[in-house]
Amino acid sequence: MDRRTAVALVAVALVTVSGCSAASEAVGELGEQRHPFADETVAVAVDGTDRERALTRDALTYWESHAAEYAGFETEFRLVDPGETPTTAGPIVEVRFVETVGDCGDTDYSAGCAPRINATTRVDWPATVRVQRGFDDDSTRLVAMHEVGHLLGRSHDDAPRDVMRHERALATLPRPNASERPVPWNDSTLTVAVRGEGLSDAERAAYREEVAYAAAYVGEGADGTVPANVSVDVVDDPETADVVVEPVASAECRPDAGSCARVEGTDPDADGAIETYTRVEILLVDLDREAASWHVARQLLVAFGVDEAAIPARLADATYDERRGAWHG
Structure with missing residues (x-):
């Protein structure tokens, strides 16, 4: 599966x-x-x-x-x-x-x-x-x-x-799409926060710790797939963060997916493809908290525009147990 x-x-x-x-x-x-x-x-x-x-x-x-x-x-x-x-x-x-x-x-x-x-x-x-x-x-x-x-x-x-x-x-002259840029954001530093209306303070802190594991892995280069000038900061305010992580019971993801990402961005040249990302929402679908770090790391690579073929083996080839259990990079 x-x-x-x-x-x-x-x-x-x-x-x-x-x-x-x-x-x-x-x-x-x-x-x-x-x-x-x-x-x-x-x-x-x-x-x-x-x-x-x-x-x-x-x-x-x-x-x-x-x-x-x-x-x-x-x-x-x-x-x-x-x-x-x-x-x-x-x-x-x-x-x-x-x-x-x-x-x-x-x-x-x-x-x-x-x-x-x-x-x-x-x-x-x-x-x-x-x-x-x-x-x-x-x-x-x-x-x-x-x-x-x-x-x-x-x-x-x-x-x-x-x-x-x-x-x-108005549409601009053609610009490189997000998929064609080393970093698809206007800034190489991304902020990540946890959102979840039903979470207690203790649960939110536990998820924040899992997100911090994933952010550190990506900020250190994610096995060479993320540019060296990129950094990821974990912050408290989900309203102003570039990337928001939210545990949910269900979502409009692929039926067998444990997580999915909603990518928002701008298309100034009106070619139908996003040129610059402005926000990413990572939904953790019916996952135990200890499984969050693997999924957040995987989806943060989506947020940085890493091509599917370049996903590191530890994420691309992870077993079911690795995707559903504790993973700390």
């Missing part, structure tokens, strides 16, 4: 960021009220790569087709070379691709930022748009479309909602 592991990956949400418009800079003189882009050809310089320039052109083309419908006027855009001084009079826009946009208006973190221009806005040309780089093509194009919408006077509550709403789920 095989009682090794059952691993379940929980659903992972994409990174959610927001586009934001800076406050209008000043109100112009009263008189004829018309948007400065209305019926104009707007010169746009893009400080970015060829890919980023092409995606910006896509965003501009979208608004050339939809400005009349959503902004109430026709407009055209003309890409100019970086550093070129347009020879025609009229509004000028500079789109800068940056590593971090930072704050924008009342938003501390944004994927993009642009002034929201309307008929009474006085702007010092060029109007500057910032777009965070590192997103995939669809997300970069969407952020650029969103920010150009602000230039045309659109707010987060305006149509088209699929472009202008404030918060969006």
Whole structure:
């Protein structure tokens, strides 16, 4: 009977960021009220790569087709070379691709930022748009479309909602999956805690001792399968710990498993695979307390992304008695 592991990956949400418009800079003189882009050809310089320039052109083309419908006027855009001084009079826009946009208006973190221009806005040309780089093509194009919408006077509550709403789920460029990284966490030090509402203080302390045995084995390298810079600290608070160990009477593990791990993480590039682990829950299913250390050690290797084929023999080839009895590495 095989009682090794059952691993379940929980659903992972994409990174959610927001586009934001800076406050209008000043109100112009009263008189004829018309948007400065209305019926104009707007010169746009893009400080970015060829890919980023092409995606910006896509965003501009979208608004050339939809400005009349959503902004109430026709407009055209003309890409100019970086550093070129347009020879025609009229509004000028500079789109800068940056590593971090930072704050924008009342938003501390944004994927993009642009002034929201309307008929009474006085702007010092060029109007500057910032777009965070590192997103995939669809997300970069969407952020650029969103920010150009602000230039045309659109707010987060305006149509088209699929472009202008404030918060969006954006995907980054491809990143290494957790299975491809030496340590699938953002930190090489993991904290582990015991959780169990039905445990007495004495029982919790006994489980903590078993977890400490397993943590020491893994922190010392687990027979060479865990990188040398990795460490595992046993802590008291399960709410803030990276890894939580919980004895349970039953769980949605494989029917013959004595333990299983629930892995949570992020998938910023939206490829369907976790790139970074954020939390692991180790469930000990109907086990005697003295059997906990073998199962916790086995599941901690899952938490560190150790490939199944690389599991040390003392864990991979353990007998039933070794998996169900005392084991101290």
